[in-house]
Every structure is written in structure tokens, then in C-alpha cells.
Amino acid sequence: MTAILRIIKFALKNFWRNLALSIVTITILVLVLFSTSFLLLLNILARTATGAVENKIDVSVFFEERVAEEKVLAAKNEWEKSEAVKSIEYISKDQALELFKTKHKDDDAIKALEEVGRNPFGQSLVLKPKTPDQIADLEKLINGGDYKSVIKQTSLSDNRNDLAKLKAVTDNIHRIGLGASIIFVIIAVLVIHSTIKMTIYTQQQEISIMRLVGASNIFIQGPFIVESILYGLIASLIAMAILFFPLLGMVSPFVDKFFEGYAENIFQSFLNNAWLIILLQIFLGVILSVASSGFAIRKHLKA
Amino acid sequence: MINFQSVSKIYPGNITALKEATFNIASGEFVSIVGQSGSGKTTVIRLLIAEESPSFGKIVIGDWDITKIHHSEIPMLRRQIGVIFQDFKLLVKKTAYENVAFALEVSGVPSGRIKTIVPQVFKIVGLEKKMDRFPKQMSGGEQQRVAIARALIHRPKILLADEPTGNLDSINAHEIIDLLLKINEFGTTVILVTHNREIVNMIKKRVITLDHGHLVSDQATGKYIL
Numbered sequence: 271m272t273a274i275l276r277i278i279k280f281a282l283k284n285f286w287r288n289l290a291l292s293i294v295t296i297t298i299l300v301l302v303l304f305s306t307s308f309l310l311l312l313n314i315l316a317r318t319a320t321g322a323v324e325n326k327i328d329v330s331v332f333f334e335e336r337v338a339e340e341k342v343l344a345a346k347n348e349w350e351k352s353e354a355v356k357s358i359e360y361i362s363k364d365q366a367l368e369l370f371k372t373k374h375k376d377d378d379a380i381k382a383l384e385e386v387g388r389n390p391f392g393q394s395l396v397l398k399p400k401t402p403d404q405i406a407d408l409e410k411l412i413n414g415g416d417y418k419s420v421i422k423q424t425s426l427s428d429n430r431n432d433l434a435k436l437k438a439v440t441d442n443i444h445r446i447g448l449g450a451s452i453i454f455v456i457i458a459v460l461v462i463h464s465t466i467k468m469t470i471y472t473q474q475q476e477i478s479i480m481r482l483v484g485a486s487n488i489f490i491q492g493p494f495i496v497e498s499i500l501y502g503l504i505a506s507l508i509a510m511a512i513l514f515f516p517l518l519g520m521v522s523p524f525v526d527k528f529f530e531g532y533a534e535n536i537f538q539s540f541l542n543n544a545w546l547i548i549l550l551q552i553f554l555g556v557i558l559s560v561a562s563s564g565f566a567i568r569k570h571l572k573a
Numbered sequence: 574m575i576n577f578q579s580v581s582k583i584y585p586g587n588i589t590a591l592k593e594a595t596f597n598i599a600s601g602e603f604v605s606i607v608g609q610s611g612s613g614k615t616t617v618i619r620l621l622i623a624e625e626s627p628s629f630g631k632i633v634i635g636d637w638d639i640t641k642i643h644h645s646e647i648p649m650l651r652r653q654i655g656v657i658f659q660d661f662k663l664l665v666k667k668t669a670y671e672n673v674a675f676a677l678e679v680s681g682v683p684s685g686r687i688k689t690i691v692p693q694v695f696k697i698v699g700l701e702k703k704m705d706r707f708p709k710q711m712s713g714g715e716q717q718r719v720a721i722a723r724a725l726i727h728r729p730k731i732l733l734a735d736e737p738t739g740n741l742d743s744i745n746a747h748e749i750i751d752l753l754l755k756i757n758e759f760g761t762t763v764i765l766v767t768h769n770r771e772i773v774n775m776i777k778k779r780v781i782t783l784d785h786g787h788l789v790s791d792q793a794t795g796k797y798i799l
């Protein structure tokens with residue numbers, strides 16, 4: 271315990287003594303964490319958005335008004351056997367009415383409905399394909415079978431174009447983010463390495479005296495390791511502070527607009543993954559820092 | 574206590590600093606190692622604290638063969654051997670007290686013990702009233718005494734002094750030698766490296782003489798012969 275406290279004390283001394291270097295090191299580490307978090311965030315976002323868009327690709331089959339419920343359910347049963355079908359949702363006449371009412375509760379359409387005096391909606395089935403490209407198979411399935419005569423209308427909601435666009439955009443951002451991250455990581459390794467090297471250099475006299483008086487190796491190397499852990503921790507705190515509050519608050523509305531209707535609120539999705547991101551940041555910051563200083567220690571602080 | 578068995582040290586560049594040196598130093602002895610500059614005296618010190626390892630031969634301290642000591646054992650060795658040098662090797666930004674305490678701190682000694690031990694060694698070297706001075710505020714002789722206090726802090730069985738009076742005037746030099754003799758009387762084995770003729774002749778104890786890496790004489794109550 272004494273040893274650990276003392277090593278931390280020595281580390282803090284080194285940190286203050288080379289304050290300018292410490293600040294540079296932390297700054298570059300913040301950049302690394304920032305760009306990697308951005309990358310991670312983008313991945314989460316792209317996944318949610320793509321999922322949302324894929325989920326909106328479906329075929330709605332509206333049956334004639336007079337068709338019996340058994341017949342519709344039989345169709346559902348038969349189609350569910352198909353390889354291309356992921357799921358089929360059954361919407362009864364009452365449910366269709368309810369859906370219409372909630373959708374138009376603020377406009378005049380509801381009055382028109384009242385004038386009709388009865389439920390004018392037929393039953394319908396909503397078929398979702400397993401993969402977006404199987405939508406054509408679904409159409410074949412619906413139009414090719416025994417139920418063609420009782421189907422009033424089919425309506426296709428095909429967002430594959432949106433999906434492709436979305437993919438192109440996120441792929442591009444991904445590539446840029448990855449490039450930036452790699453560059454920042456390389457710079458960080460170099461900067462941390464030379465910072466620790468400088469610290470070791472300024473400590474030459476202390477270190478040689480430590481050796482002379484029989485200091486344990488942990489007292490010689492420990493402070494430099496602790497110093498680099500400190501860099502990693504401080505950098506990840508700063509990166510998170512910037513990421514979670516000002517930046518996300520600023521960017522979030524624009525991104526939300528871009529992904530409008532597809533992805534959940536970006537800030538929310540970030541918060542949902544907050545622990546993962548925080549842990550990853552701390553892990554990455556500390557590992558990166560300790561590894562780069564480890565190289566310096568092994569090279570310049572041989573026992 | 575200290576046993577050199579035909580020890581040779583050849584530095585890179587084929588420089589022979591020590592050539593088949595064999596000697597034995599008993600516990601509690603006071604031995605002066607003399608010789609001209611470059612004769613291999615410092616090399617003997619470096620070999621003893623495992624800063625260098627011998628090229629040939631065998632070195633045993635107590636019953637510890639340090640010829641091929643593992644680097645993880647070196648700290649243990651150094652806590653049993655105190656060393657002082659011509660240039661004191663004090664940290665200028667620390668006070669005398671802090672310089673000595675530092676040696677204990679980096680060996681993991683608890684703070685409470687440090688507070689009791691450090692004043693005790695300052696008393697031994699006669700500097701108990703100047704513990705809070707910085708090296709710059711002390712004379713050379715006083716700085717060397719701080720270095721001695723630091724070397725004694727682990728209560729070593731052996732004290733090595735490599736030209737400890739090289740930077741001191743003769744009055745201060747005599748005081749340091751007197752202190753080393755006093756420490757020796759308390760039972761610590763002392764090895765004094767010097768090329769100061771007057772001092773060697775005054776001590777009247779065993780003298781080992783080196784010349785170009787060869788051990789040329791080993792006298793029980795020697796004089797400076799070169």
C-alpha cells in the first residue's frame with residue numbers, strides 16, 4: 271500500500287514537472303478517443319437506421335370486404351410456409367378502422383368516415399421479406415396463388431433505394447472516420463512514446479541513484495506506467511465530456527433530420543450504449559497509453 | 574566476506590580493466606585499494622555492486638555468488654552494500670534529509686520507519702542539525718557525509734568508497750576518512766578506493782595495489798608504493 275501510494279506520488283510529480291508535454295499527450299489521446307468513439311457511434315447509428323429501413327420494406331395485401339376471416343387466415347398460413355417470408359401480420363377490420371382513426375384524428379377524413387356510417391375497411395395482411403431483395407418473391411407468391419380473386423389491392427412499400435443511399439453515406443463516413451482514427455492512433459503512439467522518453471531522460475539522475483540505493487524495479491518503472499495510465503484516464507474523461515454534451519447536443523438535430531423517421535433519436539441511441547462507449551474509451555485510452563510508454567520504458571529504462 | 578577468484582574484466586573494445594585479480598576481504602576489515610588513474614579500481618567497485626559482471630572468474634560476497642546474479646536480485650545486493658563517490662551523487666532539489674529518506678522510500682520502507690531511521694544516521698555522520706539544508710548550502714565535506722548517511726541507511730555490512738575525498742580539501746578529507754574509520758569500528762567492512770598517498774599512509778591498514786589491472790601488491794599494513 272505504501273509502495274502504491276508512493277509510486278502514484280512520483281507519477282504525479284513527473285506529470286507536473288513536464289506539464290506541457292502532459293497536455294500535448296492528453297490532447298492527442300483525446301483526438302484518438304474522439305475519432306474512435308465517432309466511428310463506434312456511426313456503427314451503432316447505421317445499424318439502427320438500416321434495421322429500421324429494412325423493417326419498412328413490406329407488402330400489404332388488402333382483401334375484399336366480404337371475404338371471411340377464415341379465408342384470410344388460411345392465406346396467412348399458406349404464405350407463412352414460403353422461404354421468402356419473414357413474418358405476416360394480420361389486421362382485422364376493426365384494427366384497420368382503429369389505425370385509420372388514430373392516423374387521421376386531426377383532420378376531416380374522420381368526418382367522411384362518420385358519414386359512411388359503417389366500417390368500410392377490409393381485412394389485410396402485411397408480409398415482410400426475410401431479406402430486402404426477396405420482395406419480388408413475395409409479389410409472385412401473392413399474385414400467383416389461389417387467393418388472387420379475393421384480393422382487392424396490394425401495396426408495396428419498397429425502400430431499397432433509401433437503403434442503398436443510406437449505406438453509401440455511412441460507408442463513406444465510416445471510411446473517413448477509420449482513416450482519421452488510424453492516423454490519430456499512430457500519432458498518439460509516437461507522442462506518448464516520446465513523452466515518456468523525455469520524462470525518463472529528465473529523471474536520469476534520480477533513476478541512477480534509485481538503482482544505486484537498491485530501489486525495487488516497481489519504484490523505477492512504476493511511476494512511468496502510472497503516469498501513462500493517468501494520461502489515458504484523463505483523456506477518456508475529457509473525450510467523453512466533449513462527446514456526450516456539447517457535441518452530441520449540437521450535431522444530434524442535424525443527424526436526426528437526415529435519418530428522419532428511420533433511426534431513433536441519435537442522442538438516445540448514444541445514451542443507450544453509454545456504458546459500452548465509456549468502457550471502450552477508458553480501455554482504449556489506457557491500453558494505448560500504457561503500451562506506448564511500455565515500449566519507451568523497455569527501451570530506455572533497462573534494468 | 575568478499576572473495577575475488579581470478580576475476581578479469583574486459584570492456585567492449587578489448588580493454589582489459591582487471592586481469593585475474595584474486596583477493597579475499599574478511600568481515601570487518603578496512604582495505605584501501607590504490608593505483609593510478611585507469612588501473613581498474615572503479616571497475617572493482619562496479620563488479621561488487623553488479624553494475625558490471627566479470628568476463629572471467631568468480632565473485633562471492635558472504636555465501637552469495639554474484640558472478641551471474643539475476644537482475645531481479647540486484648536491488649537486494651545493493652541494499653547490503655553502501656557506496657559513496659567522489660561527486661557525492663546527491664539530488665540538488667532535495668534537502669539532505671530528503672536525499673537520505675529517498676533511498677528508503679524507493680525500497681518500500683513505511684513512512685513511520687523512515688522518520689525514525691533517518692535522524693539516527695544523520696547523528697552517526699554528525700549532521701543532525703543540518704538535515705534540512707539543500708546540498709548547495711553545504712560544504713563538500715558535509716555533502717559527502719550526507720552521501721555516507723544515505724549509504725548507511727540500509728545498515729549495510731559493506732561500505733564502498735570510490736575516491737570519496739577526491740573533491741575535498743585536506744581537512745575535510747581527513748574528517749571523511751575519520752568517519753569511515755569510525756564506521757569500520759562499528760563493524761562495517763570498508764573498502765576505500767583512492768590514489769591519495771598521504772591518506773593511505775596515515776590509515777595504516779591493509780592496502781591492495783593495482784597497476785594496469787594487475788594486482789601487484791597486497792600488504793597487511795601497507796604504504797602507498799607506486
Ligand SMILES: Nc1ncnc2c1ncn2[C@@H]1O[C@H](COP(=O)(O)OP(=O)(O)O)[C@@H](O)[C@H]1O
Pocket residue numbers: 584585586588589590608609610611612613614615616617
Ligand atoms: N565502460 C567502459 N568501457 C570501456 N572501457 C572502460 C569502461 N570503464 C572503464 N574503462 C577502462 O577500463 C580501465 C580501468 O578503468 P577504471 O576501473 O575506471 O580505473 P580507475 O578507477 O582505477 O581509474 C581504464 O582504461 C578505462 O578507460
Ligand SMILES: [Mg+2]
Pocket residue numbers: 614615616735
Ligand atoms: Mg575510478
